[in-house]
Amino acid sequence: NAGVTQTPKFQVLKTGQSMTLQCAQDMNHEYMSWYRQDPGMGLRLIHYSVGAGITDQGEVPNGYNVSRSTTEDFPLRLLSAAPSQTSVYFCASSHHLSGTETPLAKNIQYFGAGTRLSVL
Amino acid sequence: DQQVKQNSPSLSVQEGRISILNCDYTNSMFDYFLWYKKYPAEGPTFLISISSIKDKNEDGRFTVFLNKSAKHLSLHIVPSQPGDSAVYFCAASAYQWRAGGTSYGKLTFGQGTILTVHP
Numbered sequence: 001n002a003g004v005t006q007t008p009k010f011q012v013l014k015t016g017q018s019m020t021l022q023c024a025q026d027m028n029h030e031y032m033s034w035y036r037q038d039p040g041m042g043l044r045l046i047h048y049s050v051g052a053g054i055t056d057q058g059e060v061p062n063g064y065n066v067s068r069s070t071t072e073d074f075p076l077r078l079l080s081a082a083p084s085q086t087s088v089y090f091c092a093s094s095h096h097l098s099g100t101e102t103p104l105a106k107n108i109q110y111f112g113a114g115t116r117l118s119v120l
Numbered sequence: 121d122q123q124v125k126q127n128s129p130s131l132s133v134q135e136g137r138i139s140i141l142n143c144d145y146t147n148s149m150f151d152y153f154l155w156y157k158k159y160p161a162e163g164p165t166f167l168i169s170i171s172s173i174k175d176k177n178e179d180g181r182f183t184v185f186l187n188k189s190a191k192h193l194s195l196h197i198v199p200s201q202p203g204d205s206a207v208y209f210c211a212a213s214a215y216q217w218r219a220g221g222t223s224y225g226k227l228t229f230g231q232g233t234i235l236t237v238h239p
Binding site: 004035040041042043045048059094110111113 | 154165209211231
């Protein structure tokens with residue numbers, strides 16, 4: 001049972017380079033999201049998607065691009081890497097709730113193991 | 121503006137004693153609260169949650185308390201074990217309803233508290 005899989009685990013980029021962080025889940029979750037973790041800042045939401053073809057911005061979207069062409073995959077693109085994007089990136093997924101379900105029932109976000117990115 | 125705050129960056133506790141981790145929030149629209157635990161080089165894992173309609177939820181050694189009037193929640197771990205040493209994040213969500221009757225919850229996280237349990 002893979003859950004949420006992120007690749008690569010580590011990456012070093014030079015300023016100005018572009019790259020894509022991959023995220024895949026095998027739980028048929030509708031909701032997927034990207035966070036970055038920085039010291040003293042906790043986890044901050046970058047972008048999220050409520051289903052294939054639907055994405056929206058989170059708290060810190062600048063410099064990142066996303067698309068959701070399938071339910072399973074939610075890649076995060078860095079268009080022109082900057083040192084400020086040095087961070088640990090986490091992808092997460094969860095089910096939607098139907099109208100009669102309560103959050104306590106099952107709307108828990110499951111996280112991948114993270115990608116540690118350094119931009120020099 | 122940080123809507124969810126964990127004001128203690130770290131907490132050190134002796135094995136067998138109680139660990140109390142605290143979290144404050146400012147957004148009164150939050151209606152669901154969660155605690156996640158994170159070990160080094162791993163992603164956060166869900167620990168326990170509470171709905172805003174409750175003031176306590178218990179799961180084994182872990183209990184979460186919610187004080188809505190104070191906009192404060194806490195996680196109690198009793199008894200604490202060395203394996204509990206990790207970073208603990210509190211998170212809050214305000215549920216968004218979509219056309220078609222489904223909902224999803226964007227999570228807002230606190231900064232995290234590093235818990236160290238000494239043998």
